[in-house]
Amino acid sequence: MNYIVYDLEATCWNGHAAADMQEIIEIGAVLVNTYGEIEKEFSRFVKPKLAPTLSMYCKELTSITQAQIDRAEDFDEVIYDFKHWINMEEDYLLCSWGKFDKRMLFENGQLHNLDTEWIEPHIDMKKQYQRINRLKKEIGLKWAIGREEFEFEGIAHRAISDAINTAKIFVRYIEDWEY
Numbered sequence: 490m491n492y493i494v495y496d497l498e499a500t501c502w503n504g505h506a507a508a509d510m511q512e513i514i515e516i517g518a519v520l521v522n523t524y525g526e527i528e529k530e531f532s533r534f535v536k537p538k539l540a541p542t543l544s545m546y547c548k549e550l551t552s553i554t555q556a557q558i559d560r561a562e563d564f565d566e567v568i569y570d571f572k573h574w575i576n577m578e579e580d581y582l583l584c585s586w587g588k589f590d591k592r593m594l595f596e597n598g599q600l601h602n603l604d605t606e607w608i609e610p611h612i613d614m615k616k617q618y619q620r621i622n623r624l625k626k627e628i629g630l631k632w633a634i635g636r637e638e639f640e641f642e643g644i645a646h647r648a649i650s651d652a653i654n655t656a657k658i659f660v661r662y663i664e665d666w667e668y
Contacts, residue, residue, distance in 0.1 A: 490523050490580045490581070490582060491520050491521070491522065491528075491575070491576070491579055491580065491581040491582070492520070492521040492522075492581070492582050492584055492659060492663075493518055493519075493521075493575055493581055493583050493584065494518065494519050494584045494585075494614075494652055494655050494656040494659050495516065495517065495519075495531075495583060495584070495585055495590060495648075495652050496516075496517050496518070496585065496586065496590060496648045496649075496651035496652040496655060497513050497515065497516055497517075497585075497589070497590045497594070497648055498515040498551050498553065498646060498647065498648050499511040499512060499513050499514060499593055500512045500514055500537050500539075500540050500543065500547055501546060501547045501551075502544045502546055502547065503544070503546035507539075507540040507542075507544065508539035508540035509539065510539065510596060510600070511593065511596075512535070512537035512538060512539055512540065512564070512597055513535050513537075513564060513593050513594070513597050514534060514535050514537055514543070514547075514551070514553060514558060514561075515532075515533070515534050515535065515551070515553060515647070515648040515649075516531065516532070516533050516535065516567060516571055516648055517530075517531065517532045517647065517648025517649030517650070517651060517652040517653075518530070518531040518571070518574075518575075518648075518649075518652050519531075519652050519653055520574075520575070521659060525660040525663045527653075527656060529574070530649060530652075530653075531571060531649075532648065533561070533562070533567050533570065533571070534553065534557050534558060534560070534561035534567075535558075535561050535562070535563070535564050536558055536559070536561040536562060536563050536564075537558070537564075538563070538564065538600065538601070539600075541558070541559075542555065543555055543558055550646050551646045551647060552644055552646070552647060553647075563601075564597055564601050564603075565601050565603060568598070568601075568603060572607060577607060581610060582610045582611070582612060582668055583608065583611040583612070584611070584612050584614055584655070584659055584666070585611070585612075585614065585655070586613075586614050586615045586629075586630045586651070586655050587613060587614075587615040587616075587627075588613055588615075588616075591608060591613070594608045595608055610668070612666055612667070614655065614658065614659065615627050615629075615630075615633075617665075617666055617667060618658065618662070621662055621665045622636075630651060630654060630658075631645070633658055634654055634657070637658060637661060639654070639657050641654055642654060
C-alpha cells in the first residue's frame, strides 16, 4: 500500500471573493510506503481558471507569487501528472489533514470535467487524530505538530511543507489509521 499524504493551497480572499469557488493553486505530496518511509515528493503549482490573478491576501498567506502561478500548468495537466506520480496501478490511499483537500480535489475535478473516482480512497487525518488521541475536538496541523513535539519544516501554508509535516504525524500513527 502506498500512502499519499498531500496538501493543497487554493485561491483565497480576505472579504469579497473574486470567484464563485476556490481553485487549487498548489499540490504538495509525499508517498509513504508501508514501512513508514518517504519514497518521493510531488510539488507543483496550478494555474486557476476562474480567478487567475491571486489576491494580495492569498499571496501574503501562502508566499506564492503571481509569477509562479502565471508559469504554472492548468489543473487537468497537473492532475494527470499527479495521478501518474501516484502510480494508480498499485494500491494507494490519499491522506490529508481535514476535509478541505478532498473537497477541493472533487470540486476542481468537476470544474474541469475530470473523473473524480480516484479521490475516493481517502482518510481525514484530522478527524482520526482526534479519535486516536481522544481529544475533545479536532485540532489544526500546527497544533498537532507541536503536540507531537515535532519541528515544523519549511514554510507554513505551502503545500509541500504542509504535506511533509503531515507525513510525520502519519508515520507516527501508521498502525492506527482506519480506512
